[in-house]
Amino acid sequence: MIRVLLADDEHLIRGALASLLALEDDITVVAEAASGDEALAMARAHRPDVAVLDMRMPGHDGVSVAALLREEVPECASMIVTSHAGAGALKQALAAGVRGFVPKTVSARRLAEIIRTVHTDGRYVDHELAADAIAAGESPLTPREAEMLSLAEDGAPVAEIASRAALSPGTVRNYLSAAAAKLGAENRHVAARIARERGWL
Amino acid sequence: MIRVLLADDEHLIRGALASLLALEDDITVVAEAASGDEALAMARAHRPDVAVLDMRMPGHDGVSVAALLREEVPECASMIVTSHAGAGALKQALAAGVRGFVPKTVSARRLAEIIRTVHTDGRYVDHELAADAIAAGESPLTPREAEMLSLAEDGAPVAEIASRAALSPGTVRNYLSAAAAKLGAENRHVAARIARERGWL
DNA sequence: GAGTCCGCATGACAGATGTCATGCGGACTC
DNA sequence: GAGTCCGCATGACATCTGTCATGCGGACTC
Incomplete structure (x- = not known):
């Protein structure tokens, strides 16, 4: 039983x-x-x-x-x-x-x-x-890129993400930009959605 | 029966x-x-x-x-x-x-x-x-504001929203800005999410 | 050990975004 | 009918965002 x-x-x-x-x-x-x-x-x-x-x-x-x-x-x-x-x-x-x-x-x-x-x-x-x-395959994102995306997920401005991650705003923008390019997204918001859907966060 | x-x-x-x-x-x-x-x-x-x-x-x-x-x-x-x-x-x-x-x-x-x-x-x-x-109450959004928010929902850039709505980009920005202010959101992306949750779209 | 690749990190610059002041016209009050 | 309010619409300006060129250091190959 x-x-x-x-x-x-x-x-x-x-x-x-x-x-x-x-x-x-x-x-x-x-x-x-x-x-x-x-x-x-x-x-x-x-x-x-x-x-x-x-x-x-x-x-x-x-x-x-x-x-x-x-x-x-x-x-x-x-x-x-x-x-x-x-x-x-x-x-x-x-x-x-x-x-x-x-x-x-x-x-x-x-x-x-x-x-x-x-x-x-x-x-x-x-x-x-x-x-x-x-x-969906393996994630093309580097660990840092994935981290930035998950911080960007709730629509927070870059400045806040930067302070949370203790990074320069420019660096954060760079990661988000790279991630968006890899995912074929127009901006970080859609990039975050796509990554979440595919289980890459 | x-x-x-x-x-x-x-x-x-x-x-x-x-x-x-x-x-x-x-x-x-x-x-x-x-x-x-x-x-x-x-x-x-x-x-x-x-x-x-x-x-x-x-x-x-x-x-x-x-x-x-x-x-x-x-x-x-x-x-x-x-x-x-x-x-x-x-x-x-x-x-x-x-x-x-x-x-x-x-x-x-x-x-x-x-x-x-x-x-x-x-x-x-x-x-x-x-x-x-x-x-949640009644929506504080004007019809136009709600329309812009729903177009902004999927993360499209303002230019695209403007062309779809046949409006000047500046006007679109204005509506989105007003909507975000009414909803207490930092930017149009979170504003769209909030409005959707409350049934205002 | 030299060369190469890749991820991490930064700042400068152009372009997109949000804020503001302004004007127009319809609805409503008095 | 005058006055007032509100929604619609626009452009100018400051700020934020994304792109690019650049440098550093670890890992891997030969």
Whole structure:
């Protein structure tokens, strides 16, 4: 019997998922959580075999919960179920030791299969998302360029970025300009968006 | 018996929702759709009493489907179920004639009740979202300012915005500057983000 | 060890951006 | 009808932003 923890802040979906998984003979939902923090607490208490985590949750998001679970409850395999499926999110999730990554467009039957795969030490990544991630490729940005882009992400003026990074404004402009050129963007704002989408930040 | 159309591109959620609603004695799901266009086609064919629409879908989004349904299948009441719940979305939905607006954080039981309310000519809007919308208040932007902001949203340079709007670059700068001042933003990029969040675009 | 490449960092310069003062015309008050 | 307010529109000016030429130092090749 596979003991599953279900974490999703959307009550509607969590409940629905629970009742669908209950139909499977070899799967039991032993705990439900509506936030990242709650998911951690539940996992510590119930030590489930598989944690099914939503990406976007209040408190810790799915990826950081997975990272923490890996240390605190190592026998528990983590998988992410998300509607906001970007190549970037996938990359971060895999780095955090997540073993399954599926969009919410899959069917319940399929989800149950994937839970089983993940439980038996397997891995599963949605094919389309994997293709996206491969298409996005490796980041052409240098570490500094990526850092400047992430500081520029919220639209702050260059002067503020410069002071935060303890750099000359000219230097900051230079990095941002280089990054925008590499990404084919008109200015730093669109460059930041593109880099974020592709998981390069 | 209330005949319901269910539209959500996330298979997992749609299926789960359908099985949960099936438990209610007075509700039948007569059709399911995975996209806006499919939802329209299904509604034309089955003429349901209530259409439960996800906000974000491929093809037409929930709001525009609701607007079209109102004309084509006027006896069908539309309601939006969404995870991306912003005050702006709510405002647009109500303008499109939507009768119910709920986040996916509600329970299935509650959703069934709301479907009944909407079916009997009632309205239902989630309290928290309504509070947000009221807190956001009326837009302080003039029509022109809002127009410039929406053109500026994707990070285009001012020159391009000016040519699209058939205005002098100076004029465009002026509107954007005024809008940023009203919104307390440092520049047009953050101004556009703020306005979008509050449903002023 | 010399040569070469690449990332980090800077300042000067041109061009884009935001601010300001100004004018026009419609709506509303009195 | 005069006065006032507000939105629309423009150009001049100061500031900010992006581009370029330049230099430094570590890594890697030969």
